[in-house]
Amino acid sequence: MLPAKAHIDTHQLAWIITDCFGDEEIITMADQCGLLHDTQHRTETRKDWIAYDLAACFFSGASIEDIVSQHLAKKAAQAARRVQFMDLTEIRLFLRSAEQLRAEGELGEILWALLVDSREDVQKHGHRLLADHEQSVPPSPPPPEDRNDPPPSDTAQKTAQSESDTTDQSTSPHCSHAGAPIPESTESSSPVDDPEYLKITPIPETDLNPKQQAILSNELKQNQQQINKLYSALSELKNGYTVLQSENDRLKQKIATLVEENNFLQDREELYRESELRIDQLNRENIGLKRDVEKFSNQLCEFHELQAQKEKITVELKSVEEMAYHSQQVLEQIQSNFYSQFSYLQGVNEEYKTVITRARQKIVSLSGQRGTAGTNRMLAGQPRVGVFVDVQNMFYAAKDRYARRLDYIKLLDLIVGPRNLVAAYAYVVQIPEINQAGFLSLLEHNGYTIKSKDLRMRGDGSAKGDWDVGIAIDIVSMLDALDIVILASGDGDFCALAELIKQHGKRIEVAAFEHNTSMDLQRIADQFFPIGDEMLI
Structure with missing residues (x-):
């Protein structure tokens, strides 16, 4: 089934x-x-x-x-x-x-x-x-x-x-369900509901003998009593059916109510499940937020510590800045005093140089008066010499290695010797911040011809001031009047110039500080004069 x-x-x-x-x-x-x-x-x-x-x-x-x-x-x-x-x-x-x-x-x-x-x-x-x-x-x-x-x-x-044949239940003319509910009958649907219908019609007495009449009358009474009992039972059943029908209606209403409540409770249950899922999700999010809060709290503590350290460092830095400011003031004062003293000493030095120059001129004048004839005879057979001094190269070489200055007068006497000096050129780069008037005057009074140019500033802030090209032009232009070229510079850029001089059959000599002279230039030169302490002042 x-x-x-x-x-x-x-x-x-x-x-x-x-x-x-x-x-x-x-x-x-x-x-x-x-x-x-x-x-x-x-x-x-x-x-x-x-x-x-x-x-x-x-x-x-x-x-x-x-x-x-x-x-x-x-x-x-x-x-x-x-x-x-x-x-x-x-x-x-x-x-x-x-x-x-x-x-x-x-x-x-x-x-x-x-x-x-x-x-x-x-x-x-x-x-x-x-x-x-x-x-x-x-x-x-x-x-x-x-x-x-x-x-x-x-x-x-x-x-x-x-x-x-297998069941005692009756079916409808169209095979209706044997166990289906019986349609509700109305009180007028059956003659049994009428009490008059239940009464038995008496048989006429003329047709029966008295004994038969008595028996039938007795049976009739018994049947009538039985009918009355059945009618009473039927009434009770009808009343019971009415009560059951009312109870059935009430139960149906109650079932409908319970069904609605059940549906409502199912909906509520579904809402509760969704709420539980949402609560679980919120709990997980809450745990994550607590972790983030704890992390941010730790970071905030670190931030406060860093801020405290920053304030401490700021105070210390302020103290250092104050000390630096005071130190700068002291340094500026010392520098001012130094420059004042240096200017004073420079003035004294210039005075001494002037005195020495005059004394040397006096000595040279006296020496010339005593032996002019003999000297001319001595220089007549000597080679012609041209001296070309790169003052900037010599100055920085002496300063960087010895922290001293070159004696250019002694240098000229040493490298020329008894030979015939045709010309001596000193190539100088003028720096606006430094006053070189006394130095240049000293060189002029001791046989040098001064060639100077100003230091030029480039667009990128660097400075340009060298005489490499100018020296080369002067030497080449004077080669016919010279037998020996003496170059006072250690710059390797003059190697090509030295080769050119030798190609013209001239002698090339180099005088410079050995530590600051190009090895190629020393190799090409016919003679190299190393400058030592004896030529420094």
Whole structure:
């Protein structure tokens, strides 16, 4: 026996059949059950009446039950697979609205899948959906008993006859369900309800002898008493039926109320579940926020510590700045005093140089007066010498290595010797911040010809001030008047110039500080004069 058979009635099954199948499918199923055989009446019979007859025969005949069940199982196969793979919670969540399922066109199939499921809770959910549907859409009325439908086929008659022999329950002319509820009868539907109907009409006494009359009268009285008792019992049963009917109505209302409460509680349960999930999520977020707060608190503590250290360092830095300011003031004062003292010493030095220059001029003048003739004879056979001094190169070489200055007068006497000096050039770069007037005057008074140029500033802030090209031009222009070129510079840029001088058959000599002279220049030169301490002042 199917689980659904014990819990639904003919009206409910008829509606499921009508919702699941189309008109042609219902007629085909009725043909298979032997309910229709007259083609003329098929179009005249309402399809919901045919579905009702199928539902009624479903409850009264096992063979028809099998046929209807097979058709429904095939129709609701997909819905049954869905229900089988869902638990009760999912079924209540996704299949909770009969109205929604009806709008989607699958209510009948879902209801049958729920009703035939092996799980009792799932079946109960199907009954609840069916009850909700009946409240919103009342079932169609059953077909009238006196409709002119064609008689069942011989097979259906034999099936109904054989199955009716196994039960004492009566069936409807169209195989209505034997266990279906009996239609409510009205008080005027039976003559038994009339007390006058229950009275027995007395037999005329002329037809019976006295003894027979007495016996019949006695039996009549007994029958009348029995009838009265039955009538009383019937009245009690009617009263009890009325009470039960009222109780049934009350229970139906209570069931409807409980169903509504159950639906409400299910909705509340779903809300509670969602709330619990949300609470769990909020708890996790709260834990994360607490960790972030703790992390930020630690960072804030570190920030406060750093801020305190910054304030401490700021105070110390302010103290250092004050000390630096005072030190700068002291340094500026010392520098001012130094410059004042240096200017004073420079003035004294210039005075001494002037005195020395005058003394040397005096000595030279006296020496010239004593031996002019002999000197001219001595210089006549000597080679012609030209001296070219790169003052900037000599100055920085002496300053960087010895922190002293070169004696240019002694240098000229040493490198020329007894040879004939044609010209001696001193190439100077003028620096605006340094006053070199006294130095240049000293060189001029001791045989040097001064060539000077100002220090030029480039656009990028660097300075340009060298005589490399100027020295080379002067030497080349004087080669014909010289036999020996003496170059006082250690700059390797003059290597090409030295090669050119030798190509012209002239002698090239180099005088410079050995540590500051290019090795190539020393190799090319015909003679190299290393400058030592004896030529420094």
